[in-house]
Amino acid sequence: MMLRVKDLTVARGGLPVLAGVSFSVDAGQAVMLRGPNGSGKTTLLRTIARLQDPVAGQIECDPDQVAYAAHSDGLKSMLSARENLRFWADVYGGGDVEAALEAFELSRLAERMAAHLSAGQRRRLGLARLLVVKRPIWILDEPTVSLDEASVALFANGVKAHLATGGLALIATHLDLGFAAERFDVSAYRATAEAVGLGASDEAFL
Amino acid sequence: MRALLLRDLILAIRAGGGFGLGLAFFLIVVVLVPFSVGPAPELLSRIAAGALWLGALLACLLSLDRILALDWEDGTLDLLATSPLPLEAALAIKALAHWLTTALPLVVAAPLFGVLLNLPAPGFFWLTVSLLVGTPALSIIGAFGAALTVGLKRGGLLLSLLVVPLYVPTLIFGAEVARRGAEGLDATGPLAMLGGITAGTIALMPFASAAVLRMALK
Numbered sequence: 001m002m003l004r005v006k007d008l009t010v011a012r013g014g015l016p017v018l019a020g021v022s023f024s025v026d027a028g029q030a031v032m033l034r035g036p037n038g039s040g041k042t043t044l045l046r047t048i049a050r051l052q053d054p055v056a057g058q059i060e061c062d063p064d065q066v067a068y069a070a071h072s073d074g075l076k077s078m079l080s081a082r083e084n085l086r087f088w089a090d091v092y093g094g095g096d097v098e099a100a101l102e103a104f105e106l107s108r109l110a111e112r113m114a115a116h117l118s119a120g121q122r123r124r125l126g127l128a129r130l131l132v133v134k135r136p137i138w139i140l141d142e143p144t145v146s147l148d149e150a151s152v153a154l155f156a157n158g159v160k161a162h163l164a165t166g167g168l169a170l171i172a173t174h175l176d177l178g179f180a181a182e183r184f185d186v187s188a189y190r191a192t193a194e195a196v197g198l199g200a201s202d203e204a205f206l
Numbered sequence: 207m208r209a210l211l212l213r214d215l216i217l218a219i220r221a222g223g224g225f226g227l228g229l230a231f232f233l234i235v236v237v238l239v240p241f242s243v244g245p246a247p248e249l250l251s252r253i254a255a256g257a258l259w260l261g262a263l264l265a266c267l268l269s270l271d272r273i274l275a276l277d278w279e280d281g282t283l284d285l286l287a288t289s290p291l292p293l294e295a296a297l298a299i300k301a302l303a304h305w306l307t308t309a310l311p312l313v314v315a316a317p318l319f320g321v322l323l324n325l326p327a328p329g330f331f332w333l334t335v336s337l338l339v340g341t342p343a344l345s346i347i348g349a350f351g352a353a354l355t356v357g358l359k360r361g362g363l364l365l366s367l368l369v370v371p372l373y374v375p376t377l378i379f380g381a382e383v384a385r386r387g388a389e390g391l392d393a394t395g396p397l398a399m400l401g402g403i404t405a406g407t408i409a410l411m412p413f414a415s416a417a418v419l420r421m422a423l424k
Contacts, residue, residue, distance in 0.1 A: 049288050052424040068288045072281025076213070078220040083213075090209030091289050133289075 001027045001065065001136050003048070003168060008057035009191065010040060010047045016055055016191035017043050023184055025168045027136070030159060030179065033172040035186040041172040042071070042141055044186060048170065049139050067135035071142060073126025077115030081106055081125050084114055088129050095132030103161075104128045104154055119146040127155055130162075138162060138169040144177065152177065207291065207299055214303035217276075228265040228308045229315055235261035236319040247324045254323035255333060255384035261319070262312045262337060263344060263377055269308045270348040270369065271355070271362045273300050274419075278356050287423055293416040301342075301349035301412075309341035325388060332387020336400060340380035343404040346411045347372045353419040375403050 004024040009016050017040035025031045033041045047054050048061070049068035075084050082097060089095045101107045104124040114122060123146050130138055138159070144152050156178045159169055171177070239257045240250060277283045286296050316337055317330045325333065351369035355361030379400040386393040 051284060051287060063288075064290065066288060068285065070281050070284050072284075074280055074282040074285040076217060076280065076282070078217055079213070083216075087209050087213045088285075088289075091286075091291055093290070129285075 001166060001168065002061070003137055003170065004058075004060040005048065006058045006060070008044070008047065008059065009055040010043045010052075011055045012040065012043045018186055018189045019056075019191035021057070021186065021189045025170055027166045027168055028163050030163055030169040030171060030181040032177070032181045032183050033170065033186055034174075034183055039187050039190065041186055045139050045141050045170065045172055046070075061137055065135055066137045066139055067130050067133045068139045069126060069130060069141060069143060071145070073122055074129070075114040075122055075125060078113060080111050080113055081117065082110040084125060085128055085132050089132040092133040092135070095134045097132055100128040100131035103131055103158055104151075120148060120151055123147055124151055124154070127158065131158065136167045138167065138171075140169065140171045140173075142172055142174075144173060144175050207295055210286075210291065210296060210299045211303055214300060215307065218303065218307040228269050229311050231268055232261045232265040232312055232315060233319065235264060236322055239323060251324040251326050251388075254320060254325040255329055255388045256381045257323060258316055258320060258325070258333060259336070259340075259377060259381040259384060262309075262316060262341070263373055265312055266309055266341065266344045266348065267366055267369065267373075269304070270352050271365050273304050273349050273352040274356045275352070275361075283356070283419070284423065287420070293419060294412040297349050297353065297415040297419065298346070298408075298412040301346040304348065305342055305345035309337075309345055313337040313341060326390075328390050329384060329388030332393050333384040336380045336383035336387070336393075336397065339383075339397065339404055340376050340400050343376045343407045344373060346407050347376075350411050350415040350418070353415040353422065356419065357422045376400065379403065 002024060006022050008021040009019040010021070011017065021044065023031065033044065035041050045068070046052050048059055049066055050063045051068070079087070082101065085097045085100055089097050098107070101110050104127060106121070106124055106128060109117060109121060114125065117125065127143055143155060147155065152175065159177070160179050162169060236258065243249060243253065274283065277286070287293055313334060317334055320330055320333060348369055351365045351372070354368060355365045358364060379396045382396040383393045383400055386396065
């Protein structure tokens with residue numbers, strides 16, 4: 001199991017933001033994506049998760065092995081924490097909901113509606129979803145936003161356990177998460193017009 | 207797929223707005239018709255089938271943007287698009303959930319509201335049958351409209367404008383079935399057409415919806 005990206009060019013709103021990105025992540029390895037706001041981390045992650053098409057280059061990974069976690073947690077506020085996880089577990093073919101709740105210390109809140117959870121608790125519930133979907137490739141976009149230190153430690157433990165079972169993780173973050181991980185700075189790959197060699201595809205029609 | 211259907215049904219029941227809103231709107235339209243055309247029973251019984259169909263269609267239209275808008279706002283659509291569930295299936299299920307929570311209550315309520323409009327006795331059966339056969343097309347076309355407008359702020363009005371022309375064939379044949387039934391004529395011809403339209407949209411629309419939704423997510 002591995003994730004390899006070769007000469008990837010990704011675009012946001014028709015404009016290339018990153019060009020010539022190449023890296024690979026092996027099983028048991030975590031890579032931190034770094035870069036200032038607006039440098040294209042989210043666009044890169046969405047492209048790797050196949051939510052959008054790359055402008056150029058190749059992504060080598062099976063889309064059926066990817067679990068993607070975005071800025072928003074995809075929680076239904078009118079469902080309880082357990083029901084939210086149960087839904088994703090069913091969609092992905094059954095993971096252990098109780099163990100996931102336990103891992104993020106949400107068991108006490110399992111019956112509470114997601115609408116009544118705090119921002120940090122919602123985030124933890126969003127991350128607990130990763131445990132029930134049972135996918136080896138984690139693609140995480142700012143997973144630690146609104147988490148306190150203790151929760152960040154829970155998340156770090158979760159990632160470590162995931163890596164130990166042969167999973168891999170690609171994480172866009174500004175924090176040091178307290179486990180060994182390679183860093184990959186995307187700002188070195190900022191797309192320039194010359195590097196890309198093409199204008200926005202829709203400009204010709206305007 | 208069952209999980210998604212169950213979730214949508216639970217959400218519709220808990221969040222409200224699903225059954226109640228459409229039904230209340232349908233009732234309002236039906237109650238207002240005699241005020242606008244006058245209380246003559248013969249006139250009402252002549253237009254009852256068409257008015258009931260129009261009311262049901264408008265009530266259905268009212269709730270379409272809820273099919274996808276909420277899932278878009280909280281990020282669920284992104285996660286669904288990366289899940290093992292094909293987007294086509296997810297959209298078909300969501301249309302089914304919409305039909306169960308919005309259109310089916312309308313079908314059940316329509317004969318009751320028919321009494322208010324002096325619908326002739328043989329019309330009750332044909333009205334129910336025509337709505338039962340025709341409304342699935344309204345839901346599945348509506349899901350397509352919802353997918354088209356999903357990323358737009360306040361896309362509700364645009365959604366109605368886009369979807370209404372697509373509703374026209376269903377309305378023509380649906381109301382024709384109910385009218386012929388009410389007048390005691392043979393209604394099987396338009397009923398077959400109505401069924402054909404519904405079957406065709408159910409077969410094709412999920413693919414179109416998934417294609418436009420993928421574009422919207424990019």
